[in-house]
Amino acid sequence: MKLPSLKARPVAMAVFGAILAASSLSASAFQQPGKIVAGSDMTFFPYEYMEKNKPAGFDIEFLDGLAKVMGMTAENIDTRFPNLISGLQAGRFDITNSSMYITADRMKVIDMVPYLKSGESILAVKGSAYQPKTPEEFCGHKIGSMGATSWLQQLQKLSAEYCVKNGLQPIAISEYGTDPQTTQAMLAHAVEAQITDAAVARGVVDKLGDRVVISSQTLIYPVLNGFGVKKGNDEVRNALIHGLEKYSKTPEYAALLDKYKFQAPTADDIAALMPNP
Template sequence: MKNKTLFTVSALAGALLFSGCAKKTETAAESPAAATEKRLVTVGSDLTFPPYEYMKDGVPSGVSVEIMEKIAEVDGSYKADWIDTRWANLIPGLKGEKYDILFSSMYITKERLEQIDMIPYYKTDISLLVRSDSDLAPKGPSDLCGKVVGAMKGTAFSAQVQEISEKRCVAQGKKAITVREFETSPQTTQALLAHAVDIQYDDAAVMKAAENNLKAKVKITSTEQFFPIVGGIGIRKGDTATYKLVEEGLNRIKASGEYAKILTAYGLKEPTAEDIAAVMK
């Protein structure tokens, strides 16, 4: 990661110009007067991806939301203003200054780092979900050959399934995977339940949440490692002030233990220095 120019907290207050393009929200603990004194940081997120980020009773919820809210809380001078949008709009919206930050369980990839800066904050892998009444019980990548697999449109998932199809299936004389893409993870799960796909290929924590929420309807069968990956917070290139604001807040909640508590509650892990070095080069 490039070296960043250091700013003092007081300098940051004057340096940041945050847009207020989304509807303001207040927590129950805040008075209207206190809320108006805080700057708004617009946070772009696809709020359809439990347990990371989703709407619960009309309120942004999930691991990403909790971490961002804690980061803002320890600073105290601003609050997160969540903007719900679909996945394909995230990076273009950040580059176009519609959002100040992307906090949407976005995997760190070489292609994304060419467009935006990213701050690592969690590690995950892939799980496979099938209907509970299915005869299929895929354990790993090779078990996907010849099957109809559902994945989220515009994500790394679809590209990974295509790679598996080419390298693990076709190259070894097996049938190719038929990939069907859907706008959101819940839509992909609905396609699975409707027999439109045989298997759902998605983030491990997301599939665990689906298994818990749908109880007897679906089950995770995978046991092999797929593509362990590090997720990050997106910051517009050149926006050093926002980068430092988020990075410093994240470091503070790590030091307080709040960060570890949140990750543990959702069954996620903090990436190691080696994990981060592998994706940030």
């Protein structure tokens, strides 16, 4: 499955017009003058990962470009995904930069600024009899996922409200610390399939194409990815929004999206997918 490359104007910030009118690029709310310190789980290829002992991937390059137009630099601190929100709340970093999906539950405890549209895919072992195309086919099967992801709640709801209510066996969900650990569990037959971000799934196939396949055929649970900001830190949030408006007009922004074949949110996407906590 391929996500389409963006052809229209990448980021529709009109939705934030009222906020932009009052925003400024003051760096006083950031922990270090002239620097954006971000928490990022460096195990999530192609978004963020370590390459030759240096952070790499779309989110790393994206934040570097965004920081540049804001007149700042970016530093990413490697932090496991389940600890990102608590680390943000404790002041370990200014923002989260880890392909975090924007959900109503997350927006109850942190603020979030959208910068990408995404969703999930299903991975299966190549040649295995079990090749699920939709989550509804998970009933009665062992499914692996990285912990603390937004789709786990959706799968638990599906298990109770679809599988069990229709007389089927519930979904047996196994959570792992990282996405690569989940893939290894699937290859070891500890789980029968894996659900993960669509771009991550493509990356796994690129690396292990002779062993795994994307069995789903459409994007599952479309969602917005966003930067996380400590609740009430409007100065940092507004600075990111203003920076995104500027960055979205640069050729570097368009080139980065095309490089990764990623899709930025339109005004319609934001209106439809931005949750109300």
